Amino acid sequence: MNREKKTTLVLTVNGRAGLAVQDAESYQRPSIRNGVVARAVAPVLGIALATLSCPSPVLAGAFTASGLVEQTFGPPGSPGVPSTGPTSASFSQQYTSGNLNLNSNAMASSGNLSLYAMVSMSNMADWASGFLTAIARGSIVESVAPEWQILLDPGETFVFEYEFRVTGALQTTASGSGSAGSSAGLAYTYHLGDSSGGGNWSQNSAGYASKSGVWNSVVKNSFTVDKDSTFNLELAASANAGGAKTYNPESNITLLGIADFSHTMTWLGITGVQAFDSKENEVPLPSDFYLPLIGRDSGFDYWYSAAEPAPVPEPPTVLLLGSGLFVAGLIRKSVVRRRDS
Numbered sequence: 001m002n003r004e005k006k007t008t009l010v011l012t013v014n015g016r017a018g019l020a021v022q023d024a025e026s027y028q029r030p031s032i033r034n035g036v037v038a039r040a041v042a043p044v045l046g047i048a049l050a051t052l053s054c055p056s057p058v059l060a061g062a063f064t065a066s067g068l069v070e071q072t073f074g075p076p077g078s079p080g081v082p083s084t085g086p087t088s089a090s091f092s093q094q095y096t097s098g099n100l101n102l103n104s105n106a107m108a109s110s111g112n113l114s115l116y117a118m119v120s121m122s123n124m125a126d127w128a129s130g131f132l133t134a135i136a137r138g139s140i141v142e143s144v145a146p147e148w149q150i151l152l153d154p155g156e157t158f159v160f161e162y163e164f165r166v167t168g169a170l171q172t173t174a175s176g177s178g179s180a181g182s183s184a185g186l187a188y189t190y191h192l193g194d195s196s197g198g199g200n201w202s203q204n205s206a207g208y209a210s211k212s213g214v215w216n217s218v219v220k221n222s223f224t225v226d227k228d229s230t231f232n233l234e235l236a237a238s239a240n241a242g243g244a245k246t247y248n249p250e251s252n253i254t255l256l257g258i259a260d261f262s263h264t265m266t267w268l269g270i271t272g273v274q275a276f277d278s279k280e281n282e283v284p285l286p287s288d289f290y291l292p293l294i295g296r297d298s299g300f301d302y303w304y305s306a307a308e309p310a311p312v313p314e315p316p317t318v319l320l321l322g323s324g325l326f327v328a329g330l331i332r333k334s335v336v337r338r339r340d341s
Contacts, residue, residue, distance in 0.1 A: 143297070144231060
């Protein structure tokens, strides 16, 4: 006589869920898969479109922000103002004097980068030649806790699909005798696991513009993790603006350069996930499958979008955590075995 076996999820004393098979006469202790945390080694992404160097970035855990404003027509202005917190970093610097206005602002926080650089010259009659420049940079380089390691056996993999939004705008104008023009540029890079990419966009007051990557839209990509995988979530971006004039006794220059990356990059979360066994067969997952992707510095859960608060998982979803990647497949196989018997 065949005894009916029931596959259930049980919560173990250490907080993980295990897979248990029980029948009328016996009880099998839940199996727990212990993951080995590998040392994460990943390069820090940085990008710059200007030749001038920024001061050392302000570091707040996983977040950096830096910038610079500089002009050659008068004495230096006030230094930049950095600010740090447990989950963010920012930088701000401004120069305003007579005909000149320069601004640099950078902010990095959980899943968000916002940058802004601006230079302007209004009715400049100074004979001297010179230049203006403003640079803003920000980055997130955060190690993600490898929760998948307790779910996977060797050869098994997750494929995560993700999205983030990129938004930027450039403005450049210049007029008057002695003008050498204005320019503005934006750039971004990203690196998650085995996926990476980026783009840049530049424009000058002569009307020339060059673009690559995605702008004012959503970037979509995916990365794969296995039993031993670790990775950093890395987002980096820069904005720069500049202008210049030549020596001219009849100077009367107005110019403007703006790199508005004020809503630069916003993490939109995991949009899909697939599971594969050691033979590369896809294993169905529950529709409400959820795996926390917690940043070690910020505590932010990158499973969710940074554009809105993360919802509280429903109890069935919470119970699934740590229960083993292939719970759905194992349950399906158990049902097949019962039918065959």
